Amino acid sequence: MTTVAVERPRPAGLIAWLASTDHKRIGLLQIAASIGFFVTSGVAALLMRSELAEPGMQVVSRQSYNELFTLHGSGMIYLTITPLAIAVGIYLVPLQVGAAEIAWPRLMLLGLWLFVAGGVIMYLGLAVEHGAAKTGWFATYPLSSSAHSTGKGEDMWICGVFLAVLGNTIQSAGLLATIVRKRAPGMTMARLSPFTWSMLATVLMAITSFPVLLGTMAALEWDRLHGGVFDRSYGPVAYQLLFWFYGHPVVYVMFFPFVGMVAEAVSAFSARRFFGYKGFTLSILLFAALSMSVWAHHMFSTGRVNNEYFSLTSTMLIVPAGLEYFAIIGTMIGGAIVFSTAMLFSIGFLLLFLIGGLTGIIVASPPLDYHLTDSYFYISHFHYTLFGGSLFGFFAGVFYWFPKVTGTLLRESLGRLQFVLFVVGANLTFFPMLILGFEGMPRRVATYPTRFTTLNAIETAGAFVIALGVLVFLVNVWWSLRRRVPAGKNPFGGPTLEWWTTSPPPRLNYDSLPPIRSYAPLFDLTETTAPAEPGPPGRRSRRAPEDKP
Amino acid sequence: MHRRWMPLLVWAAMLAALTAIQFVFSTNPYYWATLGGTAVATAAFAVYYLWRPPLREAEYVPDSSYATVAVALGAAVAVAGVPFGPWLYLPGLALLVVGVGGVVNELRVERSRR
Numbered sequence: 001m002t003t004v005a006v007e008r009p010r011p012a013g014l015i016a017w018l019a020s021t022d023h024k025r026i027g028l029l030q031i032a033a034s035i036g037f038f039v040t041s042g043v044a045a046l047l048m049r050s051e052l053a054e055p056g057m058q059v060v061s062r063q064s065y066n067e068l069f070t071l072h073g074s075g076m077i078y079l080t081i082t083p084l085a086i087a088v089g090i091y092l093v094p095l096q097v098g099a100a101e102i103a104w105p106r107l108m109l110l111g112l113w114l115f116v117a118g119g120v121i122m123y124l125g126l127a128v129e130h131g132a133a134k135t136g137w138f139a140t141y142p143l144s145s146s147a148h149s150t151g152k153g154e155d156m157w158i159c160g161v162f163l164a165v166l167g168n169t170i171q172s173a174g175l176l177a178t179i180v181r182k183r184a185p186g187m188t189m190a191r192l193s194p195f196t197w198s199m200l201a202t203v204l205m206a207i208t209s210f211p212v213l214l215g216t217m218a219a220l221e222w223d224r225l226h227g228g229v230f231d232r233s234y235g236p237v238a239y240q241l242l243f244w245f246y247g248h249p250v251v252y253v254m255f256f257p258f259v260g261m262v263a264e265a266v267s268a269f270s271a272r273r274f275f276g277y278k279g280f281t282l283s284i285l286l287f288a289a290l291s292m293s294v295w296a297h298h299m300f301s302t303g304r305v306n307n308e309y310f311s312l313t314s315t316m317l318i319v320p321a322g323l324e325y326f327a328i329i330g331t332m333i334g335g336a337i338v339f340s341t342a343m344l345f346s347i348g349f350l351l352l353f354l355i356g357g358l359t360g361i362i363v364a365s366p367p368l369d370y371h372l373t374d375s376y377f378y379i380s381h382f383h384y385t386l387f388g389g390s391l392f393g394f395f396a397g398v399f400y401w402f403p404k405v406t407g408t409l410l411r412e413s414l415g416r417l418q419f420v421l422f423v424v425g426a427n428l429t430f431f432p433m434l435i436l437g438f439e440g441m442p443r444r445v446a447t448y449p450t451r452f453t454t455l456n457a458i459e460t461a462g463a464f465v466i467a468l469g470v471l472v473f474l475v476n477v478w479w480s481l482r483r484r485v486p487a488g489k490n491p492f493g494g495p496t497l498e499w500w501t502t503s504p505p506p507r508l509n510y511d512s513l514p515p516i517r518s519y520a521p522l523f524d525l526t527e528t529t530a531p532a533e534p535g536p537p538g539r540r541s542r543r544a545p546e547d548k549p
Numbered sequence: 550m551h552r553r554w555m556p557l558l559v560w561a562a563m564l565a566a567l568t569a570i571q572f573v574f575s576t577n578p579y580y581w582a583t584l585g586g587t588a589v590a591t592a593a594f595a596v597y598y599l600w601r602p603p604l605r606e607a608e609y610v611p612d613s614s615y616a617t618v619a620v621a622l623g624a625a626v627a628v629a630g631v632p633f634g635p636w637l638y639l640p641g642l643a644l645l646v647v648g649v650g651g652v653v654n655e656l657r658v659e660r661s662r663r
Contacts, residue, residue, distance in 0.1 A: 016613050019614055019617070105610050105614075106617045109617045110617050117626075152633065156632070159631065180554055180556070209587070212583060212587075224632075241579045289567060293584060296580075306574045306580070309575060507612075
């Protein structure tokens with residue numbers, strides 16, 4: 001065992017929490033803020049779906065509808081899933097690499113508050129004359145120019161996006177420094193956990209693509225104030241090229257950490273070492289690099305990009321994606337699987353993201369893209385990717401790591417109910433969109449021809465089922481924290497380093513560390529101490545912990 | 550040479566390879582300036598850290614940093630003030646300066662504890 005740090009007391013109270021440099025508190029605050037923005041953006045989605053329940057205008061005005069879809073998309077991408085992905089890394093990466101603290105803790109705190117301030121400023125746009133931004137989450141130029149978007153709401157959106165993304169960029173740099181510089185003795189790169197590898201790929205994409213968006217937003221604001229940047233002949237295309245250089249990698253920033261979370265949950269609940277560890281790590285790096293080179297596939301229909309190159313790289317994404325699927329499914333095969341809530345969400349992730357991935361291959365083909373572009377097919381593809389992928393992966397991680405974070409188990413019964421509501425709700429909401437998009441219903445419209453009514457009504461019902469699932473989750477967290485079921489250090493037989501320390505971990509994470517000989521040091525210990533025991537390593541019970549208060 | 554930063558160099562090489570493939574299809578400057586520029590910037594950053602002496606770790610970081618929060622809020626108000634004018638961005642800048650002063654003071658205290 002290696003002694004790593006001497007414990008010191010942690011200041012208590014709300015103000016101490018808000019200014020804390022402890023990576024666990026920063027991570028938790030960022031997760032809480034992201035969930036707050038998730039609920040707000042989700043309410044915007046419910047209002048939109050209520051408006052779309054039947055043709056004509058019933059609930060909101062056309063202007064409000066445009067504000068709603070902008071705030072929903074922006075809120076989910078800039079303020080919910082991206083910061084959530086990074087927040088999970090801020091909490092877990094130092095624990096998984098055996099560090100006492102995160103690198104550059106002040107900068108991580110700075111990033112948190114820049115992100116929160118950016119979100120508040122974006123939403124405050126609702127309070128100014130002419131309302132909030134109405135130009136969608138990518139603020140297409142010239143729609144976002146001062147000539148076409150009057151009022152300060154658009155400017156506040158630009159400032160909000162700039163601050164939120166700046167905060168996440170700073171935090172990504174800190175996470176990279178943590179992985180590179182703060183690893184415990186014995187924790188080589190080849191012994192990083194799958195989740196930490198996925199975070200490494202994530203932050204590499206973030207620090208190389210996010211600065212382009214920061215520059216683009218600064219240029220857009222300058223253009224709105226003084227002109228002369230994008231208001232030239234190639235300007236609108238240049239804006240799109242620059243925006244999507246951020247806009248596509250961010251999709252993978254919002255996805256990779258959750259792949260890592262699912263990989264670890266599947267390994268623990270299959271009681272097996274992760275299958276194809278080296279292949280997984282190589283494929284995730286290749287996946288990340290390829291994702292940096294596909295950005296202009298969002299612009300096939302402009303006729304101003306090279307379709308061959310971007311179609312080739314976009315289609316090639318299926319290779320590393322397939323390898324990751326193969327590794328996760330290979331981990332399950334032959335394992336002693338426990339169908340806990342975390343495992344159910346992991347399986348749901350695999351199935352729903354598959355639809356998102358396969359529809360992605362369809363739209364990577366320019367001729368098919370010409371037919372489907374700016375239709376509801378894209379909305380479906382994107383939501384299967386980010387809801388079916390990211391959020392299912394996130395909830396798999398929540399149910400897996402909640403005991404480590406709080407020392408308390410979540411209720412499995414409520415978790416299963418949430419899972420069922422999510423699966424039913426997601427498919428009711430997003431599958432009909434594929435049909436609607438194929439039949440020609442455009443995105444971002446507040447009304448539609450009557451022939452689309454039935455499918456739209458089904459989607460609206462599905463959105464409310466998802467909302468019910470979110471409510472069940474919030475009740476589960478509240479109930480589990482109120483009537484605590486102690487979890488112990490390692491209730492699920494997790495193999496990675498963080499399960500060695502107490503739940504919740506102390507201020508400096510570890511009093512001591514076990515020998516680190518692989519990415520799964522706790523499986524190593526079990527194998528060393530109980531070699532005669534038959535069956536898979538790392539578990540004594542094949543049942544999920546009971547829901548007994 | 551500090552091999553810990555090698556992943557950055559690997560990443561830069563992957564981006565450079567994808568930039569090279571681009572030239573087979575198109576020489577549009579927006580393509581190679583963004584992807585190729587990113588590869589070069591990453592490589593430069595990696596090379597700098599590969600040969601730089603290891604950074605000295607802080608031995609004591611305070612548990613709270615109110616000055617950092619002030620920096621963030623000051624920066625946010627200053628940025629949000631750009632479209633509104635000096636009545637908003639000047640107070641933001643003032644708060645930013647106060648925050649930076651606080652952080653410098655915290656660093657000074659840290660150094661004195663070493």
